[in-house]
Amino acid sequence: MTRRFGKAISASELAQASVCEQQLVFDATHGKKHSGEREAKIRAGLAAHDTLHTDAMLAYSNVETSREDRRCFIATVAFGPDAPETDALRMFRDRALLPHQVGRALVSFYYLLSPPVARFLEQHPSLLPPVRSGLAMACRLIKAGVRA
Amino acid sequence: MFYLLLFALVAILWWLWRHTKAASIRADERDWLPPQLRTAILAFSERQFFTTQPFPLVAVVDRAYRTTDGGIVLVDFKRRPRRTVYQSDIVEISAQRLAMLGGGVSNVSERAFVVIVDPETEGKASIEVRLEDADALVRRRNRVEAIARGSAAPLGAAHPAVCRQCGHRPYCPVAR
Numbered sequence: 001m002t003r004r005f006g007k008a009i010s011a012s013e014l015a016q017a018s019v020c021e022q023q024l025v026f027d028a029t030h031g032k033k034h035s036g037e038r039e040a041k042i043r044a045g046l047a048a049h050d051t052l053h054t055d056a057m058l059a060y061s062n063v064e065t066s067r068e069d070r071r072c073f074i075a076t077v078a079f080g081p082d083a084p085e086t087d088a089l090r091m092f093r094d095r096a097l098l099p100h101q102v103g104r105a106l107v108s109f110y111y112l113l114s115p116p117v118a119r120f121l122e123q124h125p126s127l128l129p130p131v132r133s134g135l136a137m138a139c140r141l142i143k144a145g146v147r148a
Numbered sequence: 149m150f151y152l153l154l155f156a157l158v159a160i161l162w163w164l165w166r167h168t169k170a171a172s173i174r175a176d177e178r179d180w181l182p183p184q185l186r187t188a189i190l191a192f193s194e195r196q197f198f199t200t201q202p203f204p205l206v207a208v209v210d211r212a213y214r215t216t217d218g219g220i221v222l223v224d225f226k227r228r229p230r231r232t233v234y235q236s237d238i239v240e241i242s243a244q245r246l247a248m249l250g251g252g253v254s255n256v257s258e259r260a261f262v263v264i265v266d267p268e269t270e271g272k273a274s275i276e277v278r279l280e281d282a283d284a285l286v287r288r289r290n291r292v293e294a295i296a297r298g299s300a301a302p303l304g305a306a307h308p309a310v311c312r313q314c315g316h317r318p319y320c321p322v323a324r
Contacts, residue, residue: 008206009204009292010205010206010243011240011241011243011244013292014285014288014292017291018239019236019310020314021292021295021304022302022304022305022316022320022321022322023320024292024295024302025295032315034313035314035315035317038313038315041227044227044267045227049225052211053193056190056193056211058169059170060190064191064192064193065192065193065195066195109162
């Protein structure tokens, strides 16, 4: 259990200690291990939480969350999920669009249309160079806007 | 011109879908939200909080609603067939409350709700719980730290069902 010394304890660790202290010790020394049945329940629970969170963000405005939205479908196909261009577009979405109602509407409209567009681009890689050029230009404008 | 009209049609259909879906989600919530929260506004969803006082603690809140009197009420979802709240649920939500208070959110109620989601039917039922105070959580944290230092022996699970779902069971000296 030395790995956690000097660091914050989580609410779930405190809760786990009230169920079985020995399991907390083994989790720290051997890593978390669950039976297949338990693993399936954990996965189902996480999926249900995802659905509830998506519903919350759709049904209410001005909800504070820490969950990072990694979706950026077309830029991911064009540049890759961790490319600086993809991050720049995510930053534009999070800082310029999501704080405003119209921006949030545009983002959800984009999420409706972009998955099929991204799939189409994956199937037709010859279309990627012009898409990359267009998005790169958008990124340059965003970066110029940030500097200004 | 055709593509412009097509775009406008898609935009209108999407707008209608989005508003219908949002209204449907809110109507569904009214079926399972406790009466105290039916006029409340959702303030936090999957929001992480961190505090250093009274001890370093991190917690992710499932949901927290702001009531009409300005109070914050925590709601935690549990997916299980039995409509039962366990002590561990109360400890977890109490720790969330402590992290929120330490993280600068005031007026977090010491009463919260556990919403049990039935895995078969997806039906939801809310159960009100009273949370533990900071002193009780400090005692729990001190106990964990004592076990970590080796100055206290860890106890096993109180119920055999916990052991049946545990991957450490083959080598656990206190497995039931």
